[in-house]
Amino acid sequence: MYVAVKGGEEAILNAHKLIAEERRGDTVLPELSLDQIKEQMQLAVDRVMTEGSLYDRDLAALAIKQAQGDLVEAIFLLRAYRTTLARFGETQPIDTAKMAVRRRISAAYKDLPGGQVLGPSYDYTHRLLDFALAAEEGVGAPQATVAKEAVDEDMPRVTDILNHEGLIEEEIACDDDGPVADLTRDPMEFPADRDMRLQNLARGDEGFLLALGYSTQRGYGRNHPFAGEIRLGEVAVEFVPEELGFAIEIGEVTVTECQMINQFAGSAERPPQFTRGYGLAFGHCERKTMAMALVDRALRARELDESIEYPAQDEEFVLYHSDNVEASGFVQHLKLPHYVDFQSELQLIRSLRRRHDEDHLEAAE
Amino acid sequence: MQKSENQIPAAPETDEGYNFAYLDEQTKRMIRRCILKAVAVPGYQVPFGGREMPLPYGWGTGGMQVTASIIGLDDTLKVIDQGADDTTNAVNIRRFFARTAAVDTTEVTDEASIVQTRHRVPEDPMTEDQILVYQVPQPEPLRSLEPREIECRKMHAYKEYGLMQVSLYEDIARFGEIATSYSYPVMVNDRYLMSPTPIPKFDNPKMDGFPALQLFGAGREKRIYAIPPYTKVKSLDFDDHPFQIQQWEQNCALCGAEETFLDEVILDDRGGKMYVCSDSHFCARRREEGHSGSLPDSAAAAYAAAVGAQEQAVRGEREQ
Numbered sequence: 003m004y005v006a007v008k009g010g011e012e013a014i015l016n017a018h019k020l021i022a023e024e025r026r027g028d029t030v031l032p033e034l035s036l037d038q039i040k041e042q043m044q045l046a047v048d049r050v051m052t053e054g055s056l057y058d059r060d061l062a063a064l065a066i067k068q069a070q071g072d073l074v075e076a077i078f079l080l081r082a083y084r085t086t087l088a089r090f091g092e093t094q095p096i097d098t099a100k101m102a103v104r105r106r107i108s109a110a111y112k113d114l115p116g117g118q119v120l121g122p123s124y125d126y127t128h129r130l131l132d133f134a135l136a137a138e139e140g141v142g143a144p145q146a147t148v149a150k151e152a153v154d155e156d157m158p159r160v161t162d163i164l165n166h167e168g169l170i171e172e173e174i175a176c177d178d179d180g181p182v183a184d185l186t187r188d189p190m191e192f193p194a195d196r197d198m199r200l201q202n203l204a205r206g207d208e209g210f211l212l213a214l215g216y217s218t219q220r221g222y223g224r225n226h227p228f229a230g231e232i233r234l235g236e237v238a239v240e241f242v243p244e245e246l247g248f249a250i251e252i253g254e255v256t257v258t259e260c261q262m263i264n265q266f267a268g269s270a271e272r273p274p275q276f277t278r279g280y281g282l283a284f285g286h287c288e289r290k291t292m293a294m295a296l297v298d299r300a301l302r303a304r305e306l307d308e309s310i311e312y313p314a315q316d317e318e319f320v321l322y323h324s325d326n327v328e329a330s331g332f333v334q335h336l337k338l339p340h341y342v343d344f345q346s347e348l349q350l351i352r353s354l355r356r357r358h359d360e361d362h363l364e365a366a367e
Numbered sequence: 368m369q370k371s372e373n374q375i376p377a378a379p380e381t382d383e384g385y386n387f388a389y390l391d392e393q394t395k396r397m398i399r400r401c402i403l404k405a406v407a408v409p410g411y412q413v414p415f416g417g418r419e420m421p422l423p424y425g426w427g428t429g430g431m432q433v434t435a436s437i438i439g440l441d442d443t444l445k446v447i448d449q450g451a452d453d454t455t456n457a458v459n460i461r462r463f464f465a466r467t468a469a470v471d472t473t474e475v476t477d478e479a480s481i482v483q484t485r486h487r488v489p490e491d492p493m494t495e496d497q498i499l500v501y502q503v504p505q506p507e508p509l510r511s512l513e514p515r516e517i518e519c520r521k522m523h524a525y526k527e528y529g530l531m532q533v534s535l536y537e538d539i540a541r542f543g544e545i546a547t548s549y550s551y552p553v554m555v556n557d558r559y560l561m562s563p564t565p566i567p568k569f570d571n572p573k574m575d576g577f578p579a580l581q582l583f584g585a586g587r588e589k590r591i592y593a594i595p596p597y598t599k600v601k602s603l604d605f606d607d608h609p610f611q612i613q614q615w616e617q618n619c620a621l622c623g624a625e626e627t628f629l630d631e632v633i634l635d636d637r638g639g640k641m642y643v644c645s646d647s648h649f650c651a652r653r654r655e656e657g658h659s660g661s662l663p664d665s666a667a668a669a670y671a672a673a674v675g676a677q678e679q680a681v682r683g684e685r686e687q
Contacts (some may be wrong), residue, residue: 189414189589335425346548346567
């Protein structure tokens with residue numbers, strides 16, 4: 003019996019074999035291929051790439067398969083792989099104004115240059131289970147109608163439009179050539195600058211940010227947001243190789259960007275202006291980017307001289323607890339043996355109870 | 368270090384795809400620099416660029432990064448969790464280094480050049496030639512009193528530890544004694560308040576003037592700290608409530624040891640229990656030397672046989 007509580011190497015190896023068997027499931031059914039995951043579970047792949055901080059659809063699909071669809075576990079797998087990759091430099095900032103837009107909506111304007119482009123979206127689906135998808139023969143090859151005219155190439159960002167009138171604060175790019183904070187190389191520092199904060203939020207757990215963003219809407223740090231613009235599409239990634247000295251395009255990535263427009267800040271020197279909250283994620287992750295933009299804005303409380311009263315405004319609270327790889331590990335480490343500490347507590351509580359009983363007896367006498 | 372048959376050769380299927388001890392050399396150098404700073408300022412928590420390890424945060428990633436940065440081909444590694452070599456997490460971390468660093472591992476404390484531990488200091492004394500690496504879940508001793516990092520760092524900078532003394536005093540007022548049995552706070556070198564990781568306070572006195580270098584790695588919190596050899600480490604207390612360690616009314620049921628940290632083992636559902644050494648190597652060695660405890664010889668033999676059979680099975684599989 004005593005042996006049973008001490009796990010051996012054999013037990014671990016057997017557990018791995020068992021998990022491999024469970025992962026495979028019923029062998030009568032064909033095994034899931036990475037291409038199937040990549041093509042038919044795209045949103046899961048997008049989330050894993052975003053929070054795993056690695057833009058690689060194949061590896062994300064592999065991680066999802068290996069984790070039996072547990073996305074937080076898949077994110078962890080991708081992160082652990084990412085750490086081992088060599089860095090060969092930093093790309094130029096991506097320019098979302100030049101995005102090949104597939105979806106672009108603004109809740110702030112009815113119409114605007116470039117128009118509203120609904121694109122692929124579940125927004126207006128009726129959430130009725132579609133039993134056609136359950137049919138044995140599948141859905142065949144659904145085909146969307148091609149629009150009569152191409153999407154406008156010129157699609158300025160809504161915040162840039164507001165900028166012309168000076169109605170919204172300037173986006174202050176901290177020195178474009180300067181180094182950008184990198185959480186994967188350096189520990190977090192407080193007070194955190196916005197580059198560090200945005201990186202943390204981009205990698206942060208979608209559920210955590212969603213709840214925090216929601217809390218700001220319900221009064222815990224309200225900042226009156228409008229979804230200024232949400233856009234989805236492909237942007238070019240440019241890199242300046244030292245030997246060339248000018249930027250070349252090395253590929254493209256799909257990103258979702260959300261610009262929230264929030265209520266005013268102003269001062270004696272400056273008239274009131276809208277303020278910004280920003281969200282960006284790999285792939286198609288609207289819920290994540292919107293929540294991120296709300297939390298980014300809430301965390302600007304210090305910079306904008308707002309009172310810091312609520313969890314979403316508290317940078318140590320948010321940034322230290324947003325990472326699901328850290329959170330999942332630490333919560334689940336409680337599964338590890340703690341019997342030395344527990345034994346210490348047993349001893350202590352017995353001693354305290356003995357003392358309590360003695361005191362009680364004395365009092366009774 | 369002498370080699371003996373206790374030493375287990377590295378696993379044959381060492382992973383080729385990764386760098387020696389998993390981390391790249393730049394990262395190891397960065398960590399070693401942080402370790403040097405930590406040694407120079409005993410008890411001070413040095414922030415470091417902790418990496419994601421292929422084991423979950425909270426499961427020893429900090430200790431593993433420290434070990435990975437200091438380990439070389441000549442080293443012999445021992446890994447314990449709760450004092451025991453055969454707990455799952457200890458087995459797993461030992462396997463990790465056998466795979467990625469191809470170093471020899473051992474269960475014998477004085478054969479190891481590096482001992483990585485979770486929650487215990489080995490019962491056997493350690494020497495100047497050895498390094499003890501602790502896995503740290505929460506490096507900040509003030510965290511339970513002050514959740515904010517900015518505030519905690521200020522308190523360390525000003526050596527402002529009144530809050531901790533008050534908290535210990537409140538325990539005495541409420542319970543009649545200091546109700547902290549593990550992670551009991553210590554002052555290092557009369558300067559920094561330090562969390563000795565959740566080792567039981569039983570082990571605190573061992574840290575004081577310890578001959579081996581003690582390194583502490585907190586992966587999730589990205590902090591490294593250290594106690595150089597022969598450094599003063601004092602557990603906080605009051606003149607009228609001096610620091611005391613745990614004592615047991617019984618001895619180890621297997622080896623009869625009187626002054627070790629004992630685990631309580633439940634034997635049945637009617638209150639039957641026995642106490643055994645938490646340091647599995649220490650206890651086994653004493654049994655080999657002929658010591659025995661209150662457990663009848665037949666039961667002790669059965670227990671030893673069961674554990675031995677398991678160990679042999681594992682070794683057998685490894686040799687195949």
